[in-house]
Each structure stands twice: as structure tokens, then as C-alpha cells.
Amino acid sequence: MKRAHFPYSADRSWLLLPVLIISIISLTFLLTLTSTQTKPTSSESDFSFHRPKFTFSERDSDNLPKLPRFTYLISGTKGDGPHVKRLLQAVYHPRNYYLLHLDLEASDSKRLDLARYLI
Template sequence: MQEPPSSPTATTTTTTTTTIPTKFYLLLSTSLFSLLFILSLSIPHQPPSTYNPLSPSSLFPTHQPHRLLSDPPPDPPSPPTPPSIAYLISGSNNDSGRILRLLSSIYHPKNQYLIHLDRSAKQAERDALALAVQSVRLYRAAQNVNVIGKADFVYPRGSSSIAATLHGASILLRLPGKWDWFINLSAADYPLVTQDDLLHILAYLPRDLNFVNHTGYIGWRESRKLKPIIVDPGLYLVEKTELFYATQKRGLPDAYQLFTALNSSPNIYFEANHQPLPTRNST
């Protein structure tokens, strides 16, 4: 039997019903993808964790990667610049030999040296000492050794010794060479360490460090050193005379506190030797 032909109205209804769900699903999927894309842009991106519990950096926090033997070793830190020392070497009559011995043992081209023979020594000895210094080629090339031509009288128990030290320090300050520390030595001193070792130690210290030790404890010095009045002729006379004490005593000042100095720390590297130089007997 032949089926009756379908009507146009039924065909249109079926096509419309099939097209509407397809467009709906397509629109829904597009909206979901758009929403996911927008959310992915709004969330900050975090890199994936690379933590490995078995890695050397996790087991040993201070672990450093191994260096091949062919790699050059790292450069060591550069040592500090060595300082310069100004030496004042003082002596008296017949001390030229010991002064030259002390000078040769503490000499360094970076330092400055000033030699003072007091007026107890003859002018001929002072001139011979200056010629002996100039005869050394190293001293002459470095030009860092000087001899005071106009000497002063020095009394160890009087204030003229302090005046001579201050006079020598002022001359060293006027010389062209720069220095960091000042050390006062006598002809009876001799070093216990080399200058290279001493400069190496001082290179690691701040340049403004002062080695002058002092104390406010006066004690027995009040009656023996502070109150007695000592007249030092080395400050005002051109001829050497003996010290003498005044009969009166002075009182201690009340406007300021007195301090007494102790031995300076750099002097621990020198020892005092009051024995004269050995003489060679002529045959």
C-alpha cells in the first residue's frame, strides 16, 4: 500500500525541533569555554614546584656545587695596605755605633727616621754620624733618614727630655713623608721582631688607634714627681749644668685631673740593652 504523503507542516516542525537543541548546546559550550578562559587569566600563574626531597640542596642547605679541578681557584682577599712608622732615635755621647746598629735593624723604606744626638756629644761625632748615614746607598735612595743638626740638651729626669721628643715629632710632621704612628726609641733599645712582622700586625689595626696607656692613679708619684719643683737648665741654657730641686713644693691643680702615662704598647717589641757595644782589640 502506498502511504499518504506527509504534510509540509509536519516536516517544518521536525526540522525546527532538531536545530534548536544543536544551537543551544553550541552556545552553552562556547560560554563555558569563555568563562574558563576568563578565570584562567584572573588567577595568578604559579610555577610548578621543583622541590626534591632527595636533592643535595634539601639534604644539605649549605651545600655548594662541586667545582672541577680544572677551574681556577678563587682569588684570595687582598691584604690591607701596610702602615708607615715615624721613629725618633735619641742618643748621647759615644752612642753613634749603637744608633747605627739600631737603625739598620729597624729600617724599612716605608718608614721615616729622625736621629738626635744631644749636646753631650761633640759636633764632630754628630757630623760623622750624618756622613755614615749618607754613605749607605739604600738610605740615600729612599731619603727617609735625617739627622738633627742643631741638637738640644736632654736630662732624663727633667722636662727637657719631653721637650726634645716633642721637637722631634714636630720635625717629622714637617717632613714630606707621611706616617701613621710615632715611636720614640733610645740608643739602648733593640727590636724583638722584624719590621715586616711589625708592619703586618699594625696593618690590621685602625690608623686612629692610640697606644699611649695612662692611669688616673697617682699614688706615690704625688710626693716624688708632681709636687717637687725641678729646674731643668736644658730648657734655657746653652751649656750643660746639673739639675737642681727647689726648696718649695707646688700644690696639685684643682681645675683638671692629672693622669700619668705608662709604657706604650709598641715598645713591647723592643728591649732595653744598656750594655755598650763590644770593641775589637787591635793587634
């Protein structure tokens, strides 16, 4: 027995009210945000055109924060040796730490090849 196919034109008037309420709330929120922003004073706007030059001296380097160090765990399986090398080249930085792992499915020759690549 075949089902009667009705076109997809169900009454969706119940969707109109929530959409209208959300739109009004969003519009009110955006208007309050834009109206509470202060305009820059003349001294602030002049500053954007006359930026001071930044000079760096050795004594300033003590005040700067140390650069972050990241630790990477790069893992691979059988056949992933070239991918691991390429990924290592992409993320390498001398300050970072790297832990490379090839699982038991990778052959010993691939492990040695990766080790020789790193030396």
C-alpha cells in the first residue's frame, strides 16, 4: 500500500514568533552596544597618525617575558615515516621538545631511518 505524498508545506506559523522575539532582542543588544561606545578624542585620533618608533635595547630584554616552549608528541604507524618527517619539519623550533613514536607495526628499519634523520 502506497502512502499519500503531501507536499512539504506544513503550517509553520508557530516559528514566526520565536524568530521575531530573538531578532528584536538581538537588535536591541546591538543598538545598546553601538550607542555606549565613546568616540575617540582628538588626541587619541592624532596618535594613530603619529606613532612613536619602538627602539629595543639590551636592558629592555630583561623585562620581556621568556618565549614559550611547546612539547609535541608525534606518533605514527607502519608507513608513516615520511609523514612524521614532514610534520617534524613543519613544526620544528629549536626551543621546543619533541617525542617521536612509531608503534609496533612499524619495522625496525623505519625506526632506524627516522633516528638517522634526526641525528
